[in-house]
Amino acid sequence: MRISGKIFIIFAIIIFFIILISTVPLPTESYVTGTKIKLPEPRLEGEMSVEEALLKRRSIRDFLNKPIPLDFLSQILWAAQGITSESGGRTAPSAGALYPLEIYIQVRKVEELKEGVYHYNLKSHSLDLIKEGDFSSQLTKAGLSQEWIKDASLNLIVTADFSRTTRKYGERGIRYVYMEAGHCGQNIYLQTTVLGLGNVVIGAFNNEDVKNVLSIPKNHEPIYIIPIGVPS
Ligand SMILES: Cc1cc2nc3c(=O)[nH]c(=O)nc-3n(C[C@H](O)[C@H](O)[C@H](O)COP(=O)(O)O)c2cc1C
Numbered sequence: 350m351r352i353s354g355k356i357f358i359i360f361a362i363i364i365f366f367i368i369l370i371s372t373v374p375l376p377t378e379s380y381v382t383g384t385k386i387k388l389p390e391p392r393l394e395g396e397m398s399v400e401e402a403l404l405k406r407r408s409i410r411d412f413l414n415k416p417i418p419l420d421f422l423s424q425i426l427w428a429a430q431g432i433t434s435e436s437g438g439r440t441a442p443s444a445g446a447l448y449p450l451e452i453y454i455q456v457r458k459v460e461e462l463k464e465g466v467y468h469y470n471l472k473s474h475s476l477d478l479i480k481e482g483d484f485s486s487q488l489t490k491a492g493l494s495q496e497w498i499k500d501a502s503l504n505l506i507v508t509a510d511f512s513r514t515t516r517k518y519g520e521r522g523i524r525y526v527y528m529e530a531g532h533c534g535q536n537i538y539l540q541t542t543v544l545g546l547g548n549v550v551i552g553a554f555n556n557e558d559v560k561n562v563l564s565i566p567k568n569h570e571p572i573y574i575i576p577i578g579v580p581s
Pocket of ligand 1: 406407408409410495549550551552553554
């Protein structure tokens with residue numbers, strides 16, 4: 350092959366990789382400011398049976414203005430999406446093990462944590478700070494003024510990158526993602542019940558406003574806002 354032919358092929362390969370890189374969605378980590386908070390290890394045994402937790406589970410909307418301990422938050426995040434097997438299996442089932450869910454929290458009152466928005470990094474069981482500040486009033490507005498969002502110690506936001514599932518399952522993947530958010534929500538209900546905390550799952554909110562308030566990536570669609578706190 351002539352030199353000019355080789356140069357052309359090398360040039361074409363470089364262009365191909367540039368196009369490829371520019372179309373790959375950025376990893377979640379690139380949206381965060383760099384502060385990482387390692388969470389305490391979750392407890393794997395408890396005093397309440399599954400039956401008792403199911404019996405006591407209720408949606409709670411009235412909260413005390415009190416902080417919750419960091420190890421309680423750690424436990425709730427683990428229950429929501431923690432890794433529970435060597436192969437990467439999680440506490441909630443996932444269609445095709447494709448795991449479309451991403452968890453964010455908006456913190457107002459959690460011991461040892463600054464007010465702010467964080468992403469749950471489940472692989473390292475840690476939090477990545479997205480931004481500092483009290484966003485509870487803005488999130489309440491995005492949540493159609495449901496006051497329990499503002500009163501909660503924290504709000505856990507279940508979001509999903511639908512493309513991870515629809516890439517394989519097409520249209521049907523959409524329903525799979527919503528089912529998975531439901532599994533995750535029930536895990537949270539049961540875990541808060543065991544911890545003596547309370548929560549409600551919220552489906553009524555403005556998607557775009559929630560994304561803007563929390564500065565979360567455009568391809569992470571919010572499915573649930575889950576206010577969590579100490580029941581009054
Ligand atoms: C998909 C879904 C969406 C919901 N959205 C809201 C909501 O926007 N606001 C709210 O206060 N409760 C919401 N809830 C909570 C229900 O109102 C609650 O589960 C229902 O009243 C039954 O009460 P329980 O959870 O105590 O058994 C929602 C529940 C589900 C499953």
